[in-house]
Amino acid sequence: MELFQNMWAAMAFDNLYWGHFVMWAIALTFVYLAIKKGFEPLLLLPIAFGILLVNLPSDIMEPNQGLLWRFYHYGEEWAVIPPLIFLGIGAMTDFGPVIANPRTLLLGAGAQGGVYVTFFGALALGFSIDQAAVIGIIGGADGPTTIFLASKLAPEMMGICAVAAYSYMALVPVIQPPIMKLLTTEAQRKIRMKSLRKVSKLEKIFFPIITVIVITLVVPDAAALMGMFCFGNLLRESGVVERLSLTAQNELMNIVTIFLGISVGATMPAEVFLSPKVIGVFVLGSVAFAASTACGIGLAHLMNLFSKEKINPLIGAAGVSAVPMAARVVHKVGSEADKKNYLLMHAMGPNVAGVIGTAVAAGMFLSVLK
Amino acid sequence: MATIESPMAGKVFQILVKVGDAIAEDDEVIILEALKMENPIFAPEDGIVKEIVVKEGQQVADGDVLIVLE
Numbered sequence: 001m002e003l004f005q006n007m008w009a010a011m012a013f014d015n016l017y018w019g020h021f022v023m024w025a026i027a028l029t030f031v032y033l034a035i036k037k038g039f040e041p042l043l044l045l046p047i048a049f050g051i052l053l054v055n056l057p058s059d060i061m062e063p064n065q066g067l068l069w070r071f072y073h074y075g076e077e078w079a080v081i082p083p084l085i086f087l088g089i090g091a092m093t094d095f096g097p098v099i100a101n102p103r104t105l106l107l108g109a110g111a112q113g114g115v116y117v118t119f120f121g122a123l124a125l126g127f128s129i130d131q132a133a134v135i136g137i138i139g140g141a142d143g144p145t146t147i148f149l150a151s152k153l154a155p156e157m158m159g160i161c162a163v164a165a166y167s168y169m170a171l172v173p174v175i176q177p178p179i180m181k182l183l184t185t186e187a188q189r190k191i192r193m194k195s196l197r198k199v200s201k202l203e204k205i206f207f208p209i210i211t212v213i214v215i216t217l218v219v220p221d222a223a224a225l226m227g228m229f230c231f232g233n234l235l236r237e238s239g240v241v242e243r244l245s246l247t248a249q250n251e252l253m254n255i256v257t258i259f260l261g262i263s264v265g266a267t268m269p270a271e272v273f274l275s276p277k278v279i280g281v282f283v284l285g286s287v288a289f290a291a292s293t294a295c296g297i298g299l300a301h302l303m304n305l306f307s308k309e310k311i312n313p314l315i316g317a318a319g320v321s322a323v324p325m326a327a328r329v330v331h332k333v334g335s336e337a338d339k340k341n342y343l344l345m346h347a348m349g350p351n352v353a354g355v356i357g358t359a360v361a362a363g364m365f366l367s368v369l370k
Numbered sequence: 371m372a373t374i375e376s377p378m379a380g381k382v383f384q385i386l387v388k389v390g391d392a393i394a395e396d397d398e399v400i401i402l403e404a405l406k407m408e409n410p411i412f413a414p415e416d417g418i419v420k421e422i423v424v425k426e427g428q429q430v431a432d433g434d435v436l437i438v439l440e
Contacts, residue, residue, distance in 0.1 A: 096379075195377075195432050324405045331407065339396075340412050342377035344404055345432065 015057035019270030023055035026273075027265075039170040043143065043261050047163065050265020061266050071263035077155060081260045082148035083228040088253035089144075089355065090232025091245045093323070095207050097349035100196040103303065103311070104346075108353020110299030111319025112361045114139035114292025119365075122284050127277075130154045133365040135281055138165045139288025140358030141172065142321040147264065148225060149362040153369055159267030160278050164285035172325040173332075175286065176293050180317050180333050183297045189337035191312040193346045201237070208233040215360060221370070222363025229359065293317045296350065311346075318347040321354035372415055374437040376430045380404030385426055387437070391419045400424075400436055411436065 030048035034041040053060055053068060060066040063073075075081040098104055119136035127135060130153040137149050138161055146165040150158035168175065181189075208230035216223045235245040300316030314334050318326040327347035334343040383403040387393060398410040399419075417439030424436050 198431070328405060328407055331409075335409075339410075340377075340414075342409065344407065344409065345378040348405070 012057035017270075019274050020055045020057075022274060023051055023268070023270045027052040027055070040166050042257055043166050044170075046258055046261025047166075047265035050262040051268050052265075053262070054266040054269045061269065068263050068266040071259045072266060075256070075259045075263055076147060076151050076158065076267075079148055079151045079224065081256045082144035082151075083224045084252065084256045085144040085260070086225050086359070087228040087232040088248045088250075088256075089323070090208070090229040090234075091236045091248040093229075093233055093236075093352050093355070094348070095204060095233065095237075095352060096199045097196055097345050098353055099199045099203050099207055101346070101349050103307075104315070104349030105353045105356075106303065107296055107299055107316050107319045107350035108321075108355075108357040109319075109360075110316065111292045111296030111350065111354055112140060112357045113295030113299075114288045114290070114320075115358070115361050117291045117295075118284050118288035121287060122280075125280060125284070127280070128154070130369055131157050133369055134158075134161050135284050136288055137161075137358065137362055137365070138168065138281075138285035139292040140321050140354065140361060141165060141168045141289055141292070141326075142355065142358040143169065144260075145225060145321075145358045145362045147260070149365060152366055155267075156272065157281070159264055160273065160281050161285070162264045163268075164282055167282075168285060168289045169322040169325060172320075172322045173329050175289060176317055176326065176329050177333050179290055179293045180297065180314055180330075183294060183301075184313050186337055188313050189334055190341060191310050192338070192341050193312055193315075193343065194309065196345060201239070204237040205234065208237070211356070215356070215363075219360050219363035219367065221366035222360050225359040225362065226356070229355070289320065292320045296320065296354075312341075312343055315343060315347045315350050318349075318351040319354045319357065321351070321358045323351050323355060324348065326354070327351040371420070372417055372439040373435045374399060374411065374413060374439065376402060376432060376434045376436055377411065378402070378404055378409075379431050380409070380429075382424045382426050382428045382430060382436070383408055385422060385424070387419050387422070389419050389422060393417060393419060393439075402430070413439075415439070 027048045033039040034044040061069045115136040119132050122132035122135045134150045134154045134157050143165045147162050212230035215226045232248050296316035296319035300313040314330045318330045330347035331344035334341045380402040384401040387399050393413045397413045400411040402409045420440040421438040
């Protein structure tokens with residue numbers, strides 16, 4: 001009998017409470033969404049498993065000893081992994097559409113308006129200034145940037161804000177079209193844009209170099225993200241280090257995604273996650289994302305007032321940095337109005353500019369708040 | 371003689387017509403894949419397919435001629 005009691009004591013059942021069961025249900029829901037619905041499975045599945053692991057009684061997130069704590073500490077807390085992801089994104093990104101039509105850089109910046117709207121909204125709702133900045137950056141719909149900023153300003157918000165950012169990335173095709181249709185007329189959606197000019201290899205090589213110089217001088221705190229992003233892009237466009245470029249895009253990206261996903265999931269134990277603030281984060285995050293969409297479209301309208309060559313205002317919505325989902329959505333909404341309107345590549349301009357825009361917005365928060 | 375040009379950069383995913391086919395305006399002639407999206411390319415006017423310039427799987431740039439009509 002005593003033996004049996006000892007065995008029972010060594011097991012972990014006593015340490016469970018209702019919150020753990022809720023988190024198991026959330027983890028399983030994410031597993032379901034990832035496998036059955038295909039919602040960002042590359043990230044959602046590791047995140048879901050991280051949530052499950054951290055909500056089992058163990059020392060897995062115990063500082064200085066738990067396995068996932070080490071992943072988290074050296075990967076995210078040290079802010080190593082998000083810049084490595086940016087390296088991969090840079091190696092995947094074709095800046096051709098931006099170089100061919102540099103006005104789209106403005107749209108990528110304009111769509112960050114939602115970030116600031118939400119920042120002040122979150123402040124008004126009683127979040128701390130650091131937390132408000134991280135919640136605002138969700139509006140850029142950029143997972144790695146959100147994690148990067150959270151690690152520097154509000155680590156306690158990292159898990160939930162990352163999940164919110166990735167959720168809105170997955171929900172781009174649901175959230176954006178109604179806003180886009182509300183803010184444009186049928187005739188505006190039918191605007192066809194002139195073919196993009198051909199961009200030379202030399203331009204593509206110089207773009208990341210000039211971009212990193214300018215942005216780092218203006219916003220030094222964006223250097224980690226933008227430095228890696230531009231470096232990755234130079235690997236791609238140089239044409240002489242295809243092996244490095246492919247490794248950054250594929251193997252390295254996949255490796256860090258595994259560490260990132262599972263340890264971000266592990267930042268969500270029941271005690272932290274099950275608080276009323278979490279609902280606030282999700283609501284504010286969606287406000288941020290919707291406002292960013294609206295700001296991008298608004299800026300496109302404004303630009304049309306001052307320029308002879310009209311742009312289709314829909315492409316402003318692609319200024320959020322969910323690449324290439326937002327560009328696809330623009331293309332789809334545009335082709336619903338006119339099936340022979342091909343906006344996809346035109347929307348890629350603001351879309352990749354949006355990645356830069358969100359990283360810069362994060363850098364600006366850092367320089368003011370840290 | 372009219373041509374059908376690619377409206378954007380992408381990869382020819384599927385060619386839906388043959389040389390000699392009579393096609394009408396707005397018929398789908400080619401499916402172009404770009405950014406994992408399959409985009410139908412439509413005939414700009416009525417005509418007969420004289421020559422198909424591209425092959426399935428081929429990368430094309432914005433403005434490249436895909437099909438020649440007569």
